[in-house]
Amino acid sequence: MLDKSDWGHLIPHQGTMCLLDTVVAWTAESIHARTDSHRRAENPLRSDGTLRAVHLCEYGAQSMAVHGALLARDAGTGAAPGFLVSLRAVNLALARIDELAGPLDVFGERLLGSEASWQYAFRIEHAGAEIASGRAAVMLVQE
Template sequence: MTGAQGRQFIRDCLPHGPGMCLLEAVLAWSDAHVVCRAREGGDNPLATEGGRLRAVHAVEYAAQATAVHGVLCGGDAARPGVIASVRSLRWVRSRLAGGAREVRCNRVLGQANAVVYDFELQDAAGPAVSGRVAVAFPEEA
């Protein structure tokens, strides 16, 4: 399936406040993957040292994309989850380049209480960060 979804849809998928939403649009998706464009601009809440982002921040981009993918595949919007693990994290450079960013996530495992995705973030300079993120969904009390 394809079809763009905008920022308001993405905000509704995330359990954070709107200021923490790092994604701008869903560019494509299927039951197995999602591709999102990240928001640009100097108001990024993760930015440090003159508005730059560290490569490790790609993990949060990926986690947000997985949340959006879960909703697109029929899950509950704004379902709270926690990043349970990050594995095989590789980056080309320690800081992300400015400009457009795109995050691609491929689901490896999907269960009621956890999901695992391989991800890659590309920025204006090309492939920047890749890895695997696991998100756990704690049982509600």
Template structure:
């Protein structure tokens, strides 16, 4: 569906901080993305491993891509991860050299000022799940 270069155009991060490699599916209410298993060189790695809380950033980037797809945008929409809720850590860290990372984010609500998503991030096993709110810092795209 979308490759890394296309994703980099619509997320607010570039280079190594763009954590997603591919969008495998999406529709009006969900997006599924994947990424290579993180290594010790990952930008969010600490002491050679990526902590499970980084799954929230993977999910937030998936939501940014989803929003861009919904809006037909060619650039990131200014916003911020405003709130994490009901976060469950199913692991302490991503497995280095494990399975590719998969991210699923389901849109629960969306208004002019923000949106709410439920997510799950997995490797070989579930890594983290929960919900988050994004607050837009500018109005809807024109």
């Protein structure tokens, strides 16, 4: 298990915008992260005190950022910055997530990766039940 202090500085999401708390496990193809940030009043995605399930897409996207950063670190480089450009086949099992007791488990699976873009499938679970899934694409900034 990797605490945020191990990888948090590797991604652009800082402070309360870094929604993931720990990396439970990761391989070259996948990542499993865990978080309680959905229950925090200072979650920057809240609107009128509510955190909607659509924001789970950001949790999935952040798992991609952490995974890419860990891969780059292992390769002795830094991860290129990127922009989320596409969400597809998103399924949400509920309307809001701020009232869920206990942590969220965030899973990301790398489908394609190149120097120009990444594509991942993501899945978020609460108490062992899937509450969101989808696919996301990131275009990397070439410097």
